Amino acid sequence: MSFEPLQRTVPPLALVDVTKRYESGGGAVTALSHVDFAVESGEVVAVVGPSGSGKSTMLNVLGLLDEPTEGSVELRGETTAGLSEAERTDARRESLGFVFQDFHLLPTLSAVENVRLPTAFLPDDVTDRAHELLELVGLGDRLDHTPDELSGGQKQRVAIARALINEPDVLLADEPTGNLDRDTGTAILEESRRIADEAGVGVVAVTHDDLVTEYADRTVELVDGVLRDV
Amino acid sequence: MSDRRFPALSLATRNLSRQRLRAALAALGIVIGVFAVVTLGLLGNALSVAAQVAAVRRAADGRGTVVPLQSTGGTVRGTGGQSVAQVYGTDNPQALFGNGSGAVPSSHRQGALVGSGLADELDLRPGSTVTVEQNEYRVVGVLPPVEGISPLQPDSAVVLPPGEFASDDVSQVVVRANSPEDARAVASGVRERLNSRQQRVSVFSLTSVLDRISEFFDLLNGFLLAIAGVSLVVAGVSIFNVMLMTVAERRGEIGVLRAVGIHREQVLRTLLVEATLLGVAGGAVGAVLGAATVVVVATRTELPLWAVLQPGNVVVPLGAFAFGVFIALVGGLYPAYRAAWEPPVEALRG
Ligand SMILES: Nc1ncnc2c1ncn2[C@@H]1O[C@H](COP(=O)(O)OP(=O)(O)OP(=O)(O)O)[C@@H](O)[C@H]1O
Ligand SMILES: [Mg+2]
Numbered sequence: 231m232s233f234e235p236l237q238r239t240v241p242p243l244a245l246v247d248v249t250k251r252y253e254s255g256g257g258a259v260t261a262l263s264h265v266d267f268a269v270e271s272g273e274v275v276a277v278v279g280p281s282g283s284g285k286s287t288m289l290n291v292l293g294l295l296d297e298p299t300e301g302s303v304e305l306r307g308e309t310t311a312g313l314s315e316a317e318r319t320d321a322r323r324e325s326l327g328f329v330f331q332d333f334h335l336l337p338t339l340s341a342v343e344n345v346r347l348p349t350a351f352l353p354d355d356v357t358d359r360a361h362e363l364l365e366l367v368g369l370g371d372r373l374d375h376t377p378d379e380l381s382g383g384q385k386q387r388v389a390i391a392r393a394l395i396n397e398p399d400v401l402l403a404d405e406p407t408g409n410l411d412r413d414t415g416t417a418i419l420e421e422s423r424r425i426a427d428e429a430g431v432g433v434v435a436v437t438h439d440d441l442v443t444e445y446a447d448r449t450v451e452l453v454d455g456v457l458r459d460v
Numbered sequence: 461m462s463d464r465r466f467p468a469l470s471l472a473t474r475n476l477s478r479q480r481l482r483a484a485l486a487a488l489g490i491v492i493g494v495f496a497v498v499t500l501g502l503l504g505n506a507l508s509v510a511a512q513v514a515a516v517r518r519a520a521d522g523r524g525t526v527v528p529l530q531s532t533g534g535t536v537r538g539t540g541g542q543s544v545a546q547v548y549g550t551d552n553p554q555a556l557f558g559n560g561s562g563a564v565p566s567s568h569r570q571g572a573l574v575g576s577g578l579a580d581e582l583d584l585r586p587g588s589t590v591t592v593e594q595n596e597y598r599v600v601g602v603l604p605p606v607e608g609i610s611p612l613q614p615d616s617a618v619v620l621p622p623g624e625f626a627s628d629d630v631s632q633v634v635v636r637a638n639s640p641e642d643a644r645a646v647a648s649g650v651r652e653r654l655n656s657r658q659q660r661v662s663v664f665s666l667t668s669v670l671d672r673i674s675e676f677f678d679l680l681n682g683f684l685l686a687i688a689g690v691s692l693v694v695a696g697v698s699i700f701n702v703m704l705m706t707v708a709e710r711r712g713e714i715g716v717l718r719a720v721g722i723h724r725e726q727v728l729r730t731l732l733v734e735a736t737l738l739g740v741a742g743g744a745v746g747a748v749l750g751a752a753t754v755v756v757v758a759t760r761t762e763l764p765l766w767a768v769l770q771p772g773n774v775v776v777p778l779g780a781f782a783f784g785v786f787i788a789l790v791g792g793l794y795p796a797y798r799a800a801w802e803p804p805v806e807a808l809r810g
């Protein structure tokens with residue numbers, strides 16, 4: 231006999247039997263095939279796999295940037311299938327943080343302004359929190375620098391701070407160390423690990439890099455759109 | 461920072477400052493278009509108004525006086541030579557030829573009044589003697605030169621008391637009406653009563669001249685404004701082009717905005733503010749330059765300044781400015797829409 235726990239914890243973000251197909255020219259490409267996946271709060275998951283295996287597709291679907299062909303994406307246990315574009319946009323801003331391989335900072339904005347960017351059209355002033363986050367990632371002395379005055383590692387730290395500005399449930403990172411040297415990459419990963427532990431944020435990081443798996447709680451592998459545990 | 465209150469404006473100004481030369485060139489198109497509309501519009505208005513007012517003023521000076529006029533031609537001799545001239549006979553030269561200055565008498569019983577052009581030509585001034593068809597007259601006055609349009613040509617004429625004419629036949633009756641409307645009414649009244657059965661008099665009304673003037677200037681203005689409008693449309697195309705380039709270059713950035721939770725409408729707004737700012741800057745410069753140019757032209761030429769500075773003319777630069785802003789907004793619409801509505805995954809893939 232086993233007992234159902236009284237309160238089951240709902241994962242902040244999950245894929246339920248997700249399939250993603252692209253119709254292109256000659257035939258259809260199945261980028262994801264019946265993928266079931268969940269990330270828990272405070273957990274770091276590394277997604278590995280060969281090129282073209284569907285890692286970026288999986289992250290885009292998780293991040294509500296792309297919609298699955300079949301199956302559903304669940305945000306705190308609720309399906310996102312019926313959401314309008316505006317509701318998906320709000321959900322991204324409120325619950326998710328993105329970190330990209332090439333940083334994608336706005337070149338005209340200072341570090342603080344880049345961190346504040348997700349809230350730019352909201353009434354509340356988050357400047358103080360932006361300062362705190364930049365201090366947290368070790369850029370307390372670079373607040374007013376523009377991206378071209380920052381190194382690659384510093385840019386990625388600004389991007390991480392931006393991803394955290396709205397206290398997201400999950401941080402989604404597509405090859406966050408892809409454009410960084412090994413030492414800088416290590417520092418960024420330590421940062422992510424610390425954030426996951428301290429803030430209880432779930433982290434899903436796509437990577438080619440063995441290094442990432444060292445800092446991960448678990449690693450999953452995608453091969454031709456099929457996900458399995460490693 | 462104050463730009464938190466207008467995030468679209470703040471993001472837009474920064475993006476414009478990134479490509480200053482390109483932004484300046486796009487705004488220059490609007491400057492030229494608005495400049496063309498303002499200068500051509502103001503000049504057209506001022507010319508039309510100046511011409512009409514010159515004619516109306518002459519028509520409105522009298523108080524609806526009716527002046528019978530005899531006229532014939534004759535040889536006129538003075539100290540400076542001789543000439544064939546128009547000879548008018550009237551007992552009220554003030555009403556027909558005066559300019560309100562009092563130089564022309566309102567009753568005329570003896571002596572001759574000489575038109576300013578003829579006086580110069582024959583070297584006549586008050587007190588000298590003029591010979592009209594063998595009869596000598598003392599010159600009692602020189603008529604002021606005529607401005608504007610008149611059915612009579614007093615500049616090269618001699619005016620004599622009506623008693624000096626061999627016959628009493630009146631060849632013309634000049635009616636000075638109080639307003640162009642009155643003139644029109646009198647003209648049609650005369651036509652109706654005197655010419656209902658047969659053509660007994662021919663009515664030549666100054667208002668028909670006015671109508672022609674304003675018709676002509678309306679046509680001219682319309683034509684000039686159409687040309688200027690085309691240059692503004694071209695400016696709109698260049699804004700369109702610049703905005704397309706801008707959003708193509710910033711595709712990834714716009715994708716990031718969408719990914720981190722900025723709504724499509726907010727991206728659209730930011731891009732439209734960008735295009736509109738080009739129109740506002742270009743339009744303001746163009747309107748000020750255009751108005752200043754027309755004022756300078758007016759002070760350097762015979763175009764009267766008051767015709768340029770009439771209050772009604774304010775709508776020309778304001779309208780041209782608004783049109784320039786509108787054109788820039790329209791030029792930015794499609795590029796902004798296309799960029800804001802692009803799915804973020806595709807924009808981010810680059
Ligand atoms: N928009 C698209 N249209 C058509 N096919 C696509 C599209 N996006 C991705 N694919 C295809 O889906 C498959 C998975 O692509 P994805 O980008 O997810 O791979 P990946 O694992 O991230 O590869 P990499 O490690 O090289 O980044 C590939 O075969 C790719 O060609
Ligand atoms: Mg990828």
